[in-house]
Amino acid sequence: MERSSPAGDIIETPDGSRTAMSARFGEAYGSRHGAAAQARHVFVEGTNTHLKDASRVLEVGFGLGVNFRATLADAAARGVPLRYLAYEFDPAPTEVLRAVAEGGEASDHPVWAALLEGWGAPSRLHVEAENVTLTVRFENVLTATLPQGWATAVYLDGFSPAHNPDVWTPEFAERLAGALTPGGVLATYSAAGHVRRALAAAGLRVERRPGPPGKRECMRAEREG
Numbered sequence: 001m002e003r004s005s006p007a008g009d010i011i012e013t014p015d016g017s018r019t020a021m022s023a024r025f026g027e028a029y030g031s032r033h034g035a036a037a038q039a040r041h042v043f044v045e046g047t048n049t050h051l052k053d054a055s056r057v058l059e060v061g062f063g064l065g066v067n068f069r070a071t072l073a074d075a076a077a078r079g080v081p082l083r084y085l086a087y088e089f090d091p092a093p094t095e096v097l098r099a100v101a102e103g104g105e106a107s108d109h110p111v112w113a114a115l116l117e118g119w120g121a122p123s124r125l126h127v128e129a130e131n132v133t134l135t136v137r138f139e140n141v142l143t144a145t146l147p148q149g150w151a152t153a154v155y156l157d158g159f160s161p162a163h164n165p166d167v168w169t170p171e172f173a174e175r176l177a178g179a180l181t182p183g184g185v186l187a188t189y190s191a192a193g194h195v196r197r198a199l200a201a202a203g204l205r206v207e208r209r210p211g212p213p214g215k216r217e218c219m220r221a222e223r224e225g
Contacts, residue, residue: 004224011035013032013036014034015036018100018102020064021185027163031212031215032099040074040214042212047155049074055082055164056151057085057151057197058085058086058146058150058153058154059084059155059157060086060154060157061157061158062087063088063098065115069104072105073106075131081132084117084134084135086200089140091136110129115134122137122138129155142167150180157189158186168190168192170197174201180204187216187221188220189211189218205224206224
Protein backbone atom coordinates (compact mmCIF):
# COMPACT_ATOMS: atom_id res chain seq x y z
CA MET A 1 0.00 0.00 0.00
CA GLU A 2 1.01 3.63 -0.26
CA ARG A 3 0.94 6.02 2.68
CA SER A 4 1.36 9.76 2.81
CA SER A 5 4.33 11.05 4.77
CA PRO A 6 6.51 14.17 4.93
CA ALA A 7 8.75 12.39 2.43
CA GLY A 8 5.95 11.87 -0.08
CA ASP A 9 4.31 8.61 -1.16
CA ILE A 10 6.18 5.73 0.44
CA ILE A 11 5.27 2.24 -0.75
CA GLU A 12 5.19 -0.52 1.85
CA THR A 13 6.12 -3.83 0.21
CA PRO A 14 5.09 -7.34 1.32
CA ASP A 15 8.46 -8.24 2.88
CA GLY A 16 8.22 -5.28 5.28
CA SER A 17 10.63 -3.07 3.35
CA ARG A 18 9.76 0.15 1.52
CA THR A 19 10.30 1.88 -1.77
CA ALA A 20 8.95 5.10 -3.30
CA MET A 21 7.88 6.57 -6.61
CA SER A 22 10.20 8.48 -8.90
CA ALA A 23 8.56 11.64 -10.17
CA ARG A 24 11.03 11.83 -13.07
CA PHE A 25 10.50 8.30 -14.39
CA GLY A 26 6.96 7.61 -13.21
CA GLU A 27 7.70 4.23 -11.67
CA ALA A 28 8.83 2.84 -8.35
CA TYR A 29 12.53 2.78 -7.48
CA GLY A 30 12.31 -0.83 -6.28
CA SER A 31 10.02 -3.83 -6.53
CA ARG A 32 6.53 -3.36 -5.14
CA HIS A 33 6.56 -7.12 -4.42
CA GLY A 34 9.48 -6.81 -1.98
CA ALA A 35 12.14 -4.14 -2.34
CA ALA A 36 14.63 -5.71 0.08
CA ALA A 37 13.96 -9.20 -1.26
CA GLN A 38 14.78 -8.03 -4.77
CA ALA A 39 17.97 -6.33 -3.58
CA ARG A 40 19.22 -9.48 -1.87
CA HIS A 41 18.17 -11.98 -4.52
CA VAL A 42 18.96 -10.12 -7.73
CA PHE A 43 22.03 -8.16 -6.72
CA VAL A 44 23.76 -9.43 -3.56
CA GLU A 45 23.22 -13.12 -4.26
CA GLY A 46 23.08 -12.79 -8.05
CA THR A 47 26.66 -11.47 -8.12
CA ASN A 48 27.91 -13.88 -5.41
CA THR A 49 28.78 -10.87 -3.30
CA HIS A 50 27.39 -12.71 -0.27
CA LEU A 51 30.12 -15.36 -0.75
CA LYS A 52 33.17 -13.12 -1.22
CA ASP A 53 35.76 -12.25 1.41
CA ALA A 54 35.96 -8.72 -0.02
CA SER A 55 33.84 -7.00 -2.65
CA ARG A 56 34.06 -3.98 -4.92
CA VAL A 57 30.60 -3.06 -6.14
CA LEU A 58 29.72 -0.60 -8.89
CA GLU A 59 26.06 0.39 -8.96
CA VAL A 60 24.23 2.09 -11.81
CA GLY A 61 21.51 4.07 -10.07
CA PHE A 62 21.92 4.44 -6.31
CA GLY A 63 18.24 5.30 -6.04
CA LEU A 64 17.02 5.03 -2.44
CA GLY A 65 20.01 3.01 -1.28
CA VAL A 66 18.11 -0.26 -0.84
CA ASN A 67 20.70 -2.31 -2.77
CA PHE A 68 23.50 -0.63 -0.85
CA ARG A 69 21.91 -1.33 2.53
CA ALA A 70 21.34 -4.99 1.60
CA THR A 71 25.01 -5.28 0.60
CA LEU A 72 26.14 -3.37 3.68
CA ALA A 73 24.07 -5.59 5.98
CA ASP A 74 25.61 -8.73 4.48
CA ALA A 75 29.19 -7.40 4.70
CA ALA A 76 28.69 -6.21 8.29
CA ALA A 77 27.15 -9.52 9.39
CA ARG A 78 30.11 -11.45 7.95
CA GLY A 79 32.76 -8.93 9.01
CA VAL A 80 34.21 -8.54 5.50
CA PRO A 81 35.40 -5.34 3.80
CA LEU A 82 33.24 -3.60 1.22
CA ARG A 83 34.04 -0.90 -1.31
CA TYR A 84 30.99 0.52 -3.03
CA LEU A 85 30.87 3.02 -5.89
CA ALA A 86 27.51 4.29 -7.15
CA TYR A 87 26.38 6.78 -9.77
CA GLU A 88 23.23 8.84 -9.28
CA PHE A 89 22.43 11.86 -11.44
CA ASP A 90 18.97 12.58 -9.96
CA PRO A 91 19.32 12.12 -6.18
CA ALA A 92 16.16 11.65 -4.14
CA PRO A 93 15.60 13.99 -1.19
CA THR A 94 17.30 13.02 2.06
CA GLU A 95 13.96 12.65 3.82
CA VAL A 96 12.86 10.02 1.30
CA LEU A 97 16.03 7.96 1.85
CA ARG A 98 15.52 8.25 5.62
CA ALA A 99 11.83 7.28 5.47
CA VAL A 100 12.43 4.28 3.21
CA ALA A 101 15.29 2.98 5.38
CA GLU A 102 13.68 3.58 8.79
CA GLY A 103 13.86 0.39 10.85
CA GLY A 104 15.25 -1.58 7.89
CA GLU A 105 18.47 -3.51 7.49
CA ALA A 106 21.68 -1.54 8.09
CA SER A 107 19.68 1.63 8.82
CA ASP A 108 21.62 1.94 12.09
CA HIS A 109 25.05 1.42 10.50
CA PRO A 110 27.43 4.38 10.86
CA VAL A 111 28.05 4.49 7.11
CA TRP A 112 24.33 4.94 6.45
CA ALA A 113 24.15 7.64 9.11
CA ALA A 114 27.10 9.42 7.49
CA LEU A 115 25.47 9.13 4.08
CA LEU A 116 22.30 10.81 5.32
CA GLU A 117 24.37 13.54 6.95
CA GLY A 118 26.31 14.29 3.77
CA TRP A 119 23.58 13.65 1.17
CA GLY A 120 23.13 16.54 -1.18
CA ALA A 121 26.83 17.21 -1.69
CA PRO A 122 27.33 19.03 -5.00
CA SER A 123 29.23 16.37 -6.94
CA ARG A 124 30.49 13.54 -4.76
CA LEU A 125 29.86 11.94 -1.38
CA HIS A 126 32.54 9.78 0.23
CA VAL A 127 32.26 8.08 3.63
CA GLU A 128 34.26 5.40 5.43
CA ALA A 129 33.58 3.46 8.63
CA GLU A 130 34.02 -0.05 9.98
CA ASN A 131 35.86 -1.43 6.94
CA VAL A 132 33.28 -0.01 4.51
CA THR A 133 34.01 2.63 1.89
CA LEU A 134 31.13 4.25 0.03
CA THR A 135 31.41 6.75 -2.81
CA VAL A 136 28.36 8.18 -4.56
CA ARG A 137 29.05 10.30 -7.64
CA PHE A 138 26.25 12.70 -8.51
CA GLU A 139 26.79 12.62 -12.25
CA ASN A 140 25.41 11.00 -15.36
CA VAL A 141 26.87 7.51 -15.54
CA LEU A 142 26.51 7.59 -19.33
CA THR A 143 29.23 10.23 -19.59
CA ALA A 144 31.23 9.33 -16.45
CA THR A 145 34.65 7.70 -16.57
CA LEU A 146 34.15 4.22 -15.13
CA PRO A 147 36.99 2.37 -13.39
CA GLN A 148 38.41 -0.33 -15.64
CA GLY A 149 38.73 -3.92 -14.44
CA TRP A 150 37.81 -2.85 -10.91
CA ALA A 151 34.40 -4.21 -9.92
CA THR A 152 33.80 -7.70 -8.61
CA ALA A 153 30.10 -6.90 -9.05
CA VAL A 154 28.06 -4.51 -11.14
CA TYR A 155 24.48 -3.76 -10.11
CA LEU A 156 22.60 -2.62 -13.21
CA ASP A 157 19.52 -1.16 -11.56
CA GLY A 158 18.38 1.68 -13.76
CA PHE A 159 14.71 2.35 -14.31
CA SER A 160 13.07 0.07 -16.85
CA PRO A 161 14.13 0.05 -20.51
CA ALA A 162 10.77 1.59 -21.41
CA HIS A 163 11.39 4.60 -19.14
CA ASN A 164 15.19 4.89 -19.15
CA PRO A 165 16.46 3.19 -22.33
CA ASP A 166 19.94 4.72 -22.40
CA VAL A 167 21.40 2.49 -19.67
CA TRP A 168 20.30 -0.70 -21.48
CA THR A 169 22.08 -0.20 -24.81
CA PRO A 170 24.84 -2.39 -26.29
CA GLU A 171 27.25 0.56 -26.07
CA PHE A 172 26.70 1.02 -22.35
CA ALA A 173 26.75 -2.73 -21.70
CA GLU A 174 30.23 -2.80 -23.24
CA ARG A 175 31.40 -0.06 -20.89
CA LEU A 176 30.02 -1.92 -17.88
CA ALA A 177 31.72 -5.12 -19.01
CA GLY A 178 35.01 -3.24 -19.07
CA ALA A 179 34.48 -2.14 -15.47
CA LEU A 180 34.33 -5.76 -14.27
CA THR A 181 37.35 -7.62 -13.02
CA PRO A 182 37.88 -11.05 -14.64
CA GLY A 183 35.39 -13.34 -12.93
CA GLY A 184 33.25 -10.37 -11.95
CA VAL A 185 29.49 -10.57 -12.35
CA LEU A 186 26.89 -8.07 -13.52
CA ALA A 187 23.34 -8.58 -12.24
CA THR A 188 20.08 -6.97 -13.25
CA TYR A 189 16.40 -7.44 -12.55
CA SER A 190 15.66 -7.23 -16.28
CA ALA A 191 15.25 -10.39 -18.34
CA ALA A 192 14.45 -8.60 -21.60
CA GLY A 193 15.81 -10.20 -24.73
CA HIS A 194 17.50 -7.06 -26.03
CA VAL A 195 19.27 -6.60 -22.68
CA ARG A 196 20.51 -10.20 -22.76
CA ARG A 197 21.79 -9.73 -26.30
CA ALA A 198 23.55 -6.48 -25.38
CA LEU A 199 25.35 -8.13 -22.46
CA ALA A 200 26.34 -11.13 -24.60
CA ALA A 201 27.63 -8.83 -27.35
CA ALA A 202 29.82 -7.15 -24.70
CA GLY A 203 31.60 -10.48 -24.20
CA LEU A 204 29.82 -11.55 -21.00
CA ARG A 205 28.51 -15.04 -20.33
CA VAL A 206 24.81 -14.47 -19.67
CA GLU A 207 22.40 -16.71 -17.80
CA ARG A 208 18.83 -16.34 -16.68
CA ARG A 209 17.96 -16.95 -13.03
CA PRO A 210 14.65 -17.39 -11.23
CA GLY A 211 13.36 -13.95 -10.39
CA PRO A 212 12.58 -12.37 -7.03
CA PRO A 213 8.98 -12.24 -5.73
CA GLY A 214 6.66 -10.97 -8.44
CA LYS A 215 9.07 -11.63 -11.32
CA ARG A 216 9.62 -14.85 -13.24
CA GLU A 217 13.25 -14.27 -14.27
CA CYS A 218 16.25 -12.00 -13.82
CA MET A 219 19.78 -12.14 -15.27
CA ARG A 220 23.41 -12.36 -14.34
CA ALA A 221 26.35 -11.95 -16.72
CA GLU A 222 29.93 -12.96 -15.93
CA ARG A 223 33.17 -11.66 -17.36
CA GLU A 224 35.27 -14.73 -18.01
CA GLY A 225 39.00 -15.16 -17.75
